[in-house]
Amino acid sequence: MTYEKRIRRIASAALWAGLGIAIFFVPIAAAEDPLVNTxxxxxxxxxxYDPVAYFTQNEAVQGSAKFSHHWLGATWHFASARNREMFMHDPAKYAPQYGGYCADGVSLGTVTTNIDPKAWRIIEGKLYISYDPGAAEGFEKNTAKVINSQKHWADVQHTLVTEKLQKDWRQNSAN
Incomplete structure (x- = not known):
């Protein structure tokens, strides 16, 4: 085996070991850096869509880049400066549960990135967004889904972080 091949194998082994260690610490990383569906x-x-409008106008309202705010690694749009200020004052109050991933999917322990901002419900003062209106209605009517989504969220976060680490690793190793 040539010296160059040996170096590549060592580098590859180190990368895989690093990925393994990173995956071991995924729950810690997820807890410190919540994931937002973009x-x-x-x-x-x-x-x-404006997360505050769901609460103040009881409807899904498209936000504007003119009234934006960066929070948790994502850009949030608002329909007005007032809504942006309300969000900035208490973002956890207005941000959708599960980082805006489909709440119905989370209740099943799966990741559904594609959401419909018009498929939403506020349940016990918390905003839940789903991938379609039928899923949002089913989520609201079946209280077990809310409980199940809370149980599954840690596993879903683990999946999301693992996928991100793997994607980042593939991109870095290709360079």
């Missing part, structure tokens, strides 16, 4: 491209949370 879809498949970009960094805008809940497809640019």
């Amino acid at each position: 879809g498949y491209f970009g960094d805008v949370a809940i497809k640019g």
